[in-house]
Amino acid sequence: MSAHRGGAMAAAVAAAVLLLAGCAGAAAPQGKDSGGPGSAPAPSGSGPSMPGLIGKTSAEAEALVKPVLPKPVEARSAYDDVPLATDHGQWAVCFQTPAAATPVTGDASVEISLVAPGTPCPAAAGASLHPPKGSSPAKTPVPSADPGHPKPKQPKSGPTPAPGPKDAAYRNCAEARAAGAAPIRRGQPGYGRHLDRDDDGVACD
Structure with a gap:
């Protein structure tokens, strides 16, 4: 009688364990934490980048920058000794800052260096288009006589005696x-x- 009762208790415990295991499996959440198909994708996106302005006219450069940056473009002459014309819309861009394809933010400033139509770009911004003429070469000093071999004295001028x-x-x-x-x-x-x-x-x- 005691053995029969013990076997019934063991069977009841096993049934309870199986029931609890099934409930736990059903309660497991399916979603983003599991890394499965329900996971939310990572946000992606990139900011604006600087357009290429070199070779464009000043007017074209300003039109390209306007949709990207709200600040006005700062223009200057590429040559230090050539003033920038008031109406420089057709001047060509030789240098730009920031460089093309550089990521920019909304408060970035854009600078362009320009040359007048038909004028070549300098090797570097701020160069001189008309450099000052070089000073004349210094005269080569006449070498002095060798102190070890002085020149003979010239006869003094005077009346020729008889x-x-x-x-x-x-x-x-x-x-x-x-x-x-x-x-x-x-x-x-x-x-x-x-x-x-x-x-x-x-x-x-």
């Missing part, structure tokens, strides 16, 4: 003056190095 005898020789300038031969130039009769103390080519001067 030529003396071909074999004249004077021991000193007193004799030359007494003979009326002073001053005596180098190469003239009577000239001697002992009479030309300053070696300027004129003795007894």
Whole structure:
């Protein structure tokens, strides 16, 4: 009798366990948390990007920017020495900021550098179209004489004395003056190095 009662209790417990398991499975939610087909897709989207303006006229560039950014386009001359014309609608765009395809926000500012029709773009914004003429090359200084080889002194200008005898020789300038031969130039009769103390080519001067 006791064994029969124990077996009935075991069967009742097993039935209760199966019933609870089935309820738990039915209560499991199906939706976004399970990662199944009911999951909500992640939001996606991208902001506006900067249009390409280089090569366009100023008027075309402003028309392209207007739908993207509310701020007016800031225009300037691409050359530092060329003022921007008041009516620059047909000037061509050489440089733009931000660059093309750059993502922009609603408060971004747009700058374009322009050149007049028929004028080539510079290599960089702010260059000079008419650079100042270079200063004339400095004159090459004349090299000074080698201090180790000074130039010989030039004879002093002065009246040419009467030529003396071909074999004249004077021991000193007193004799030359007494003979009326002073001053005596180098190469003239009577000239001697002992009479030309300053070696300027004129003795007894």
